[in-house]
Amino acid sequence: MTMDRPLLPLVPPAGERLAPFPFYADRRRRHPVAYDGGEGIWAVYRYAEVRRVLADSDTFSSNRGLTNRPRLAFPDRVPDLVNSDGARHRQLRDPIARFFTPASVARLEPRVSELVHRLLDRVVPTGRLDVVRDLADPLPLTLSIELLGIPPEDRERFLGWWSRWLVWRNERPPYRRNIARRRPGPWAEELDVYLRRLATQRVLEPRGDVLSTLVAMEVGGERLREEEILDGCALFLVAGHVPVTYLISSTVLTLLEHPEVLRRLRAEPAALPAAIEEVVRYRSPVQAVSRVPRRDTELAGAVIREGEEVIAWIGSANRDEARFDEPDRFDVDRHPNPHLGFGVGSHFCFGAPLARLQARTALTALLERLDNLERVEGEPLQASHNPFLYGTVRLPVRFTLAGGGRPAPPNRP
Numbered sequence: 001m002t003m004d005r006p007l008l009p010l011v012p013p014a015g016e017r018l019a020p021f022p023f024y025a026d027r028r029r030r031h032p033v034a035y036d037g038g039e040g041i042w043a044v045y046r047y048a049e050v051r052r053v054l055a056d057s058d059t060f061s062s063n064r065g066l067t068n069r070p071r072l073a074f075p076d077r078v079p080d081l082v083n084s085d086g087a088r089h090r091q092l093r094d095p096i097a098r099f100f101t102p103a104s105v106a107r108l109e110p111r112v113s114e115l116v117h118r119l120l121d122r123v124v125p126t127g128r129l130d131v132v133r134d135l136a137d138p139l140p141l142t143l144s145i146e147l148l149g150i151p152p153e154d155r156e157r158f159l160g161w162w163s164r165w166l167v168w169r170n171e172r173p174p175y176r177r178n179i180a181r182r183r184p185g186p187w188a189e190e191l192d193v194y195l196r197r198l199a200t201q202r203v204l205e206p207r208g209d210v211l212s213t214l215v216a217m218e219v220g221g222e223r224l225r226e227e228e229i230l231d232g233c234a235l236f237l238v239a240g241h242v243p244v245t246y247l248i249s250s251t252v253l254t255l256l257e258h259p260e261v262l263r264r265l266r267a268e269p270a271a272l273p274a275a276i277e278e279v280v281r282y283r284s285p286v287q288a289v290s291r292v293p294r295r296d297t298e299l300a301g302a303v304i305r306e307g308e309e310v311i312a313w314i315g316s317a318n319r320d321e322a323r324f325d326e327p328d329r330f331d332v333d334r335h336p337n338p339h340l341g342f343g344v345g346s347h348f349c350f351g352a353p354l355a356r357l358q359a360r361t362a363l364t365a366l367l368e369r370l371d372n373l374e375r376v377e378g379e380p381l382q383a384s385h386n387p388f389l390y391g392t393v394r395l396p397v398r399f400t401l402a403g404g405g406r407p408a409p410p411n412r413p
């Protein structure tokens, strides 16, 4: 156990981002609570500590503003919803979370199915598909943009701005807060102006979308400020998009690596939800989140001072041998499966039902329509360069059509 402050890299090496599990195992065994003096930041890797950091929001605040690390003149604004605690957090969260109750998500099922089949229709005749580019990326992005309330005629333009925003945002690793990003280009101004105008329209003419909810929201008796509304939009789009992309592509990748499970799921589609849940554990799309202690606190023998940020490695907790039997085995029959892939406690992911629906619909369609699925050789996998997320940025596969070469009838609503 470390009572001192060993100066350690807290993040898996860049070349191991798709296989960070031996790194995590070593940290769990030798440095379950580690400190990086250069960044002035801690990390925990074992299930017990990760769960405690996430669940004990009295001690471990989500308000990164409490951190005592230096901030720059051009800081990232962290949206309030993921950055607040207690009553304020609930007032921000509850109105948006209402979009994702089981009943609301069930109403989205026909639209998700329509989108999946439309995306597949474009590529299926070619016998090849890049799971990320052609399906796993556009599906959640389109859905998120629709739920936010971007009108259909503006979506193309909006996607252009948004893809630039994502590139700009990914230029710096999330834990390196004291390194500046370069200033974004003129597109950022255009996006800003566009969203401000749309937000004003929604004040005058509310619709049943997320943006209308954000502009009408009252927190502590006050409406959100314009910046807070824009931050809310960005959070909603990021949170609802990238992890779902990686969940879908990691599920395909994992099934390609486990052909016996792929065969079983074709014969027994009812096992698909359990398989997807096991992917959330086995290749957790969100690998890490951070918290800031409000007071000096002991964690597994180490004393963490108030204001010293802590990274909780969900991806490591979900492979902890102290919590899961044979954690490195992909086991569709794992039951119970108490993974932390969607978080735990007051910040638990309210988008989980929608993420599950999209993954289930996408995988069902792939299994129904495609046979002999295999990776295209010579196409190495490339990891997300954000170490807090796990996924491959491309996954080219080839296949034959199910039903002996004829396109199977799409299962449209």
Ligand code: HEM
Pocket (backbone or CB within 6 Å): 054, 062, 081, 082, 083, 093, 100, 235, 236, 239, 240, 241, 243, 244, 247, 280, 284, 285, 286, 289, 290, 314, 340, 341, 342, 343, 344, 346, 347, 348, 349, 350, 351, 352, 354, 355
């Ligand atoms: C596989 C897909 C997904 C994964 C793995 C995932 C994972 C997570 C995790 C780990 C957290 C907890 C963050 C923390 O404790 O600080 C979280 C929170 C959140 N997720 Fe997800 N998420 C997914 C999909 C979605 C979707 C589809 C949406 C929206 C439609 C969404 C919206 C959110 C929001 C807004 C929060 C913040 C909630 C709060 O702070 O109260 N997520 N997610």
